[in-house]
Amino acid sequence: xxxxxxxxxxxxxxxxxxxxxxxxxxxxxxxxxxxxxxxxxxxxxxxxxxxxxxxxxxxxxxxxxxxxxxxxxxxxxxxxxxxxxxxxxxxxxxxxxxxxxxxxxxxxxxxxxxxxxxxxxxxxxxxxxxxxxxxxxxxxxxxxxxxxxxxxxxxxxxxxxxxxxxxxxxxxxxxxxxxxxxxxxxxxxxxxxxxxxxxxxxxxxxxxxxxxxxxxxxxxxxxxxxxxxxxxxxxxxxxxxxxxxxxxxxxxxxxxxxxxxxxxxxxxxxxxxxxxxxxxxxxxxxxxxxxxxxxxxxxxxxxxxxxxxxxxxxxxxxxxxxxxxxxxxxxxxxxxxxxxxxxxxxxxxxxxxxxxxxxxxxxxxxxxxxxxxxxxxxxxxxxxxxxxxxxxxxxxxxxxxxxxxxxxxxxxxxxxxxxxxxxxxxxxxxxxxxxxxxxxxxxxxxxxxxxxxxxxxxxxxxxxxxxxxxxx
Amino acid sequence: xxxxxxxxxxxxxxxxxxxxxxxxxxxxxxxxxxxxxxxxxxxxxxxxxxxxxxxxxxxxxxxxxxxxxxxxxxxxxxxxxxxxxxxxxxxxxxxxxxxxxxxxxxxxxxxxxxxxxxxxxxxxxxxxxxxxxxxxxxxxxxxxxxxxxxxxxxxxxxxxxxxxxxxxxxxxxxxxxxxxxxxxxxxxxxxxxxxxxxxxxxxxxxxxxxxxxxxxxxxxxxxxxxxxxxxxxxxxxxxxxxxxxxxxxxxxxxxxxxxxxxxxxxxxxxxxxxxxxx
Ligand SMILES: Cc1cc2nc3c(=O)[nH]c(=O)nc-3n(C[C@H](O)[C@H](O)[C@H](O)COP(=O)(O)OP(=O)(O)OC[C@H]3O[C@@H](n4cnc5c(N)ncnc54)[C@H](O)[C@@H]3O)c2cc1C
Ligand SMILES: Cc1cc2nc3c(=O)[nH]c(=O)nc-3n(C[C@H](O)[C@H](O)[C@H](O)COP(=O)(O)OP(=O)(O)OC[C@H]3O[C@@H](n4cnc5c(N)ncnc54)[C@H](O)[C@@H]3O)c2cc1C
Ligand code: SF4
Ligand code: SF4
Ligand code: FES
Numbered sequence: 001x002x003x004x005x006x007x008x009x010x011x012x013x014x015x016x017x018x019x020x021x022x023x024x025x026x027x028x029x030x031x032x033x034x035x036x037x038x039x040x041x042x043x044x045x046x047x048x049x050x051x052x053x054x055x056x057x058x059x060x061x062x063x064x065x066x067x068x069x070x071x072x073x074x075x076x077x078x079x080x081x082x083x084x085x086x087x088x089x090x091x092x093x094x095x096x097x098x099x100x101x102x103x104x105x106x107x108x109x110x111x112x113x114x115x116x117x118x119x120x121x122x123x124x125x126x127x128x129x130x131x132x133x134x135x136x137x138x139x140x141x142x143x144x145x146x147x148x149x150x151x152x153x154x155x156x157x158x159x160x161x162x163x164x165x166x167x168x169x170x171x172x173x174x175x176x177x178x179x180x181x182x183x184x185x186x187x188x189x190x191x192x193x194x195x196x197x198x199x200x201x202x203x204x205x206x207x208x209x210x211x212x213x214x215x216x217x218x219x220x221x222x223x224x225x226x227x228x229x230x231x232x233x234x235x236x237x238x239x240x241x242x243x244x245x246x247x248x249x250x251x252x253x254x255x256x257x258x259x260x261x262x263x264x265x266x267x268x269x270x271x272x273x274x275x276x277x278x279x280x281x282x283x284x285x286x287x288x289x290x291x292x293x294x295x296x297x298x299x300x301x302x303x304x305x306x307x308x309x310x311x312x313x314x315x316x317x318x319x320x321x322x323x324x325x326x327x328x329x330x331x332x333x334x335x336x337x338x339x340x341x342x343x344x345x346x347x348x349x350x351x352x353x354x355x356x357x358x359x360x361x362x363x364x365x366x367x368x369x370x371x372x373x374x375x376x377x378x379x380x381x382x383x384x385x386x387x388x389x390x391x392x393x394x395x396x397x398x399x400x401x402x403x404x405x406x407x408x409x410x411x412x413x414x415x416x417x418x419x420x421x422x423x424x425x426x427x428x429x430x431x432x433x434x435x436x437x438x439x440x441x442x443x444x445x446x447x448x449x450x451x452x453x454x455x456x457x458x459x460x461x462x463x464x465x466x467x468x469x470x471x472x
Numbered sequence: 473x474x475x476x477x478x479x480x481x482x483x484x485x486x487x488x489x490x491x492x493x494x495x496x497x498x499x500x501x502x503x504x505x506x507x508x509x510x511x512x513x514x515x516x517x518x519x520x521x522x523x524x525x526x527x528x529x530x531x532x533x534x535x536x537x538x539x540x541x542x543x544x545x546x547x548x549x550x551x552x553x554x555x556x557x558x559x560x561x562x563x564x565x566x567x568x569x570x571x572x573x574x575x576x577x578x579x580x581x582x583x584x585x586x587x588x589x590x591x592x593x594x595x596x597x598x599x600x601x602x603x604x605x606x607x608x609x610x611x612x613x614x615x616x617x618x619x620x621x622x623x624x625x626x627x628x629x630x631x632x633x634x635x636x637x638x639x640x641x642x643x644x645x646x647x648x649x650x651x652x653x654x655x656x657x658x659x660x661x662x663x664x665x666x667x668x669x670x671x672x673x674x675x676x677x678x679x680x681x682x683x684x685x686x687x688x689x690x691x692x693x694x695x696x697x698x699x700x701x702x703x704x705x706x707x708x709x710x711x712x713x714x715x716x717x718x719x720x721x722x723x724x725x726x727x728x729x730x731x732x733x734x735x736x737x738x739x740x741x742x743x744x745x746x747x748x749x750x
Contacts, residue, residue, distance in 0.1 A: 178691050180509060180516075180556045188693075217558040219691055223495045243693040247705060254700060254724055256731045263694035271515070271688065277742050280515035280540055281688075282735030356727035403692050405710060 006107070010117040011040040018336040022306045025192045025274055028333055029093075029120075034072075037124040041070040044116045047106045052118060055104035057453035060084040062101060062118055069125055078129040081122060086164045087157060087203045087452065089130065090186060092123025093195050095449050096327045130202055146172040148466045151233040153220045153406065156184020157448045158439025159239030160207055161455030162462070167210040169463050174233075176218040178405075181270065184241055186448070188270035189262070191300050193307070194330070197269075221409030226435075234469075235434045235462050238421060239455065242400040242440035248292065252350030253396075257284055257358040261293070261301045261397035268304050286392030287311045290361050292347055293397035294324040299331065301395040302339045313339050314389065318346040318366050318379040344368070344379065348386075350394055361389045400445050413437075420444055427461035428454055436462055473553040477530055482612055485537045486580055487546050488522075493557045494529030496521065502587040503565030503682070503714055506531070507690040509556040510544045517541045518687045518709070520584035521560060531557075534583030534612070540739040547747065561690045562713050565680065567591045571654035572598040574646065574677065575621070576639050576668050578660025579605065582613050584682055585659040593620040600651065601625065602642040604664065608633035639664060640671040653677050658717060662726055669717030681717040683708045685728055700724055 014030040015021075021028050032040065044066045052062045061080050068077035081088045095101070097119040102108060108115025147170045152159045155177035163173045181187050186200045208214060218224055220240075229236050245260035247253050264283070267273040271281035289305040291298045294317035306313045315334075317324065320343045324331065335341075342363075349362040365385035368377035402419050414422045414431035421437040423430050428438040438454025440446055478490040496506055505520045523532035537543045548554070565588045573592050577585035582603055593599045601621040605611040606629045618624045625642045626634030635642055639658075646653070656679040658668035665681040672679040685697045685708050692710040699708050700721035706712060 178558070179689065180558070217556050218495065219558060219561065222560055222691075223499060223558065225499075243691075245693075245695045247695065247698075249705065253705065254698060254728065256728060260695040263688060263696045266688055266694050272513070276735065277739045279513045280739055282732045282739065284731065284735075356724075356730075405692055 006043045006045075006113075008113050010114045010120070011036050011043070013117070013120055018333075018338070021193065022303070022337040025307055027196050028193050031127060032120060032124045034124075034128075037121055038070060038072065040117050040121060041066045043107060044070075045106055049106070051104040051106060052101045052116070055101045057100065057447075057449045058084050058456055060101075060122075065125060066116070066118075066121060069121060074125060074128050074132075077125045081125055085122075085452065086161055086207060087448075088122050089126035089199045089203060090157070090195060091449050091452070092119045092121070092126055093199075094190060094327075094447075095119055096447060098328050100449070127199075130199075146170060147463075148172070148234040148470075149174075149232070150235045150237065150462060150466075151176065151229045152237045152239065153229075154178070154184060154239040154241060154439075154441075155182030155204075155214060155216075156239055156241050156439060156451060157186060158241075158451035158455045159184070159237065160204065161452040162237045162239065162436075162438070162459045163212045163455075164207045164210055165456055165459030166462060167207075167212045169459070171463075171466075172211070172213075174213040174215065176220050176224065176229075177214065177216045178219040179270065180216050182214055182216065184239075188266045189297070189300070191265065191269055191304050193303070194300065219405060221406040226406070226410040230434070234466055235436065237428075237455075237458060237462065238406065238430070238435065238437035238441060239439045239451070240403060240406055240441045241451075242420070242445045243403045244401050245396070246399050246401055248347060248396055248398060250347060250349050252352060252358065255350050255352040255358040256356050257286060257392055258350055258394045259396070261291070261297045261395050262400065264301055264395050265297070265304065268308075274304075274308060283308065284393065285310055288389075288391045289313045289393040289395065290347075290389055290391040291315045291395045291397055293317060293399070294319075294326055294341075295397060295399075296326050296330055298395075298397035299326045299334050299339075301397050303334055303337060305393065305395070306337060306339065310393070314342060314391075315339055316342040316345040316347065316361075316363065316389070318344065319376065320344055320368060323376045342389075346379065346381065347394075351388075358392060358394055359390065361391050361394060363387055363389060400440075402441055402444075418444060426457060428458035429461060429465075434465070473555065474557040476548055476550050476552050476554065479548070479550050481546075482534070483610055486612060487535055487537070489533045489535075489545075490530045491533060491554060491557060492529060493531050493559075496557060496559045497524045497529045497531050498526050500524050500531065500560035501564035502567055502591040504560035504562050505584075505690075505713065506533070506557050506559030507561060507687070508533070508541075508545070508554055510541060510548065511555050514544070514555060515541045516556075516688055516690065518561070518684070518690055520587075520682075522583040522586055523590075524587075534580060536580040539736045540743045543740065543743060558690070561709055563711065565591070565657070565714055567595060569595050570597055572600065572652060574643070574653045574656040575599060575601040575617075576643065576656060576658040576660070576664075577601070577603050577617070578639060578658075578664040579610070580612070581660030581664070581682070582611070582617065585657060586613055586616060588657055588659075589617060590620045598622050600646065600653070602627060602639050602646075604628070604639035604642070604660070606630065638667070640667050643668065643671050643675065643677075647675050656680070657682075657714075662722065662729065665717065666720075666722040666726075669720065669722075673718050679717040680714045681720060682713045683715060683720065683725060684713065685725060686731060699728075 439451035
């Protein structure tokens with residue numbers, strides 16, 4: 001390899017100062033200017049093997065979009081991105097890049113070098129496109145007879161992707177969404193300061209402009225049955241996510257002030273409790289908040305609590321920093337904002353006061369033992385290590401399981417041992433002919449881009465299935 | 473958007489509405505509820521489907537004004553639209569031929585009792601109904617319940633109608649009279665359901681109650697509605713709202729219902745000031 005002379009570090013990006021942003025819900029990362037983006041794009045080697053592409057679950061032509069950006073041809077750059085990814089402004093912001101595209105980047109593998117800031121560049125191009133909508137070619141809608149009708153259940157990233165891709169291929173697609181707003185976790189889970197809702201809405205509007213119809217307030221399994229959908233549509237895609245919260249089930253779980261992260265974040269994001277009483281839905285926020293868990297959901301919960309006025313927001317996690325599943329950027333941001341981390345700590349009981357409000361958390365110290373099934377070292381309690389943390393709000397962010405509302409109305413659908421839908425990993429086909437499923441409802445809680453990847457593959461498979469059915 | 477087709481005030485603070493919601497009307501079963509949002513800034517509130525008409529796609533909601541959202545809804549008129557009506561949610565009641573059923577209703581809970589009672593009657597049960605309230609005027613739907621009941625007993629705290637006393641007095645009276653009851657339902661204020669369940673236990677009657685914890689989504693995605701039943705955590709919006717009354721942890725439910733008292737007061741006062749009724 002030729003001698004390289006590129007800056008070792010990513011081009012710095014503007015952010016709100018930690019002491020300011022931890023009191024507001026505005027976006028933390030402000031984004032690159034055109035100049036900065038071009039500077040960063042020059043760090044890409046355009047390497048022939050471009051391993052970054054293999055690291056991206058939807059195989060975006062990363063060197064391609066970066067090259068167009070470098071040439072200041074942003075119209076071409078967004079075209080490339082959109083041909084692989086219907087939600088680039090979202091993915092550029094929330095993908096765990098360090099374990100995907102950027103994790104494989106050649107520059108990042110060189111001594112002392114950070115990878116190319118692929119996510120930040122993707123975000124830059126997508127945001128630019130949004131403010132220059134006239135440049136984007138309006139999609140070629142197939143006005144003639146449609147190739148078939150497809151129903152999509154759930155308007156999360158997975159359902160939105162399959163719908164957009166099938167609409168582009170000439171199908172008539174209708175999405176049914178249980179909540180009063182489409183977007184799935186992008187709307188009700190991930191907070192405004194990480195992913196502004198206007199961006200999600202903008203990307204959904206673009207999908208609707210492709211001709212996709214969207215009906216909210218429909219809980220499939222209740223408002224409509226799977227049978228009715230089967231009668232009316234040629235194929236069905238299930239993208240209902242892994243929405244049901246799990247609880248530790250320790251004494252005191254139902255005390256007032258103990259939340260699941262799902263409830264806490266839904267109140268804030270979907271229901272705008274941070275704007276109470278302008279919006280009607282309230283939230284309780286104490287002085288001292290304990291969040292259990294250390295994934296993205298836990299980071300979002302603890303950082304939201306701080307923004308709502310908590311004096312101290314703490315994360316307790318039964319494993320160590322090394323095993324923490326959160327995106328590295330969120331962890332850094334959380335530390336800067338003053339979140340306190342208590343590693344190797346597990347709650348065993350929530351203690352309440354005489355009015356039924358939580359007042360403290362009894363914990364045990366843990367140590368790491370032998371590796372468990374996940375390959376991570378199993379935390380084991382240290383005897384006699386019990387201690388108490390005072391807290392008036394507790395948020396459990398220990399994971400989700402599959403929501404049973406649709407599944408119990410669809411008994412023919414084969415589930416796996418963990419209670420998720422069994423689907424072919426290439427085609428997303430389920431045990432029922434013409435019914436496909438993907439995203440968190442198949443994999444369990446995963447990532448936005450994986451849910452989208454499943455939607456993409458499935459659109460291809462549904463197209464092939466309906467095409468062959470027509471010929472037959 | 474869901475159009476309000478009919479609206480009337482039935483007693484002070486209680487309203488009776490028919491709303492156009494064809495998908496709900498065609499799928500709802502007795503015991504199920506909907507989640508309603510009045511407008512874009514509104515809270516998601518659960519209300520039982522008190523009646524429905526599958527043919528013309530309408531459902532009936534009967535509600536009491538207790539806070540901001542229900543006050544706001546009471547100010548809406550025929551021709552206005554509710555932003556969201558989603559459902560039918562929850563598990564339908566176990567309606568089948570039991571023999572003799574005892575239906576106990578209190579306050580606005582009578583509205584939730586009514587569809588279950590009606591269906592049980594249609595299925596050929598002998599239906600004995602006890603409706604309770606503070607005073608005669610507050611006992612709603614007397615005539616409608618009477619139409620589907622073999623016997624209707626009213627209890628009022630002040631004796632202005634029926635027996636002077638509470639619903640549990642009516643329950644005891646029936647058993648003393650030698651009536652055999654196969655199954656009971658009690659729907660009303662939490663405190664009434666608690667005591668009805670305790671009395672049913674003494675009288676050896678199995679009893680269903682319909683719990684009304686605070687909810688957000690109503691589809692099993694948040695856990696706000698969790699209640700302890702028989703020592704296990706249940707989500708009332710999907711596992712319920714009806715549960716075996718002998719197994720419910722009542723005091724926990726009552727504590728959880730007070731969770732947002734301070735904020736609810738702020739919200740209501742702000743609203744009443746805005747509409748000039750403070
Ligand atoms: C707080 C939080 C933070 C996260 N942060 C990140 C991150 O930074 N990066 C990342 O990559 N991933 C993150 N994730 C994970 C990511 O959001 C999910 O993996 C992804 O959203 C899954 O997409 P999905 O389309 O499968 O399901 P969802 O996004 O869950 O969408 C499912 C949709 O289906 C609807 N639905 C459910 N049941 C029915 C029914 N019966 N009828 C009709 N509609 C129904 C739901 O209301 C919902 O809108 C986070 C998750 C959470 C909760
Ligand atoms: C399954 C179910 C069925 C119901 N059916 C009916 C009905 O048919 N008619 C009727 O009048 N009421 C019914 N309720 C109660 C009704 O939902 C509440 O009265 C309403 O949400 C209060 O909203 P608010 O903004 O007017 O009052 P708020 O000021 O928000 O609260 C007043 C009181 O209502 C309770 N409450 C508040 N928010 C909720 C919520 N989201 N869910 C449940 N309770 C809440 C609280 O305990 C509080 O003390 C039902 C509740 C449930 C769970
Ligand atoms: S979609 Fe995600 S993984 Fe793929 S290039 Fe963009 S940021 Fe990287
Ligand atoms: S691996 Fe890195 S340097 Fe190579 S093409 Fe991809 S982004 Fe550019
Ligand atoms: S109301 Fe959210 S789970 Fe029941």
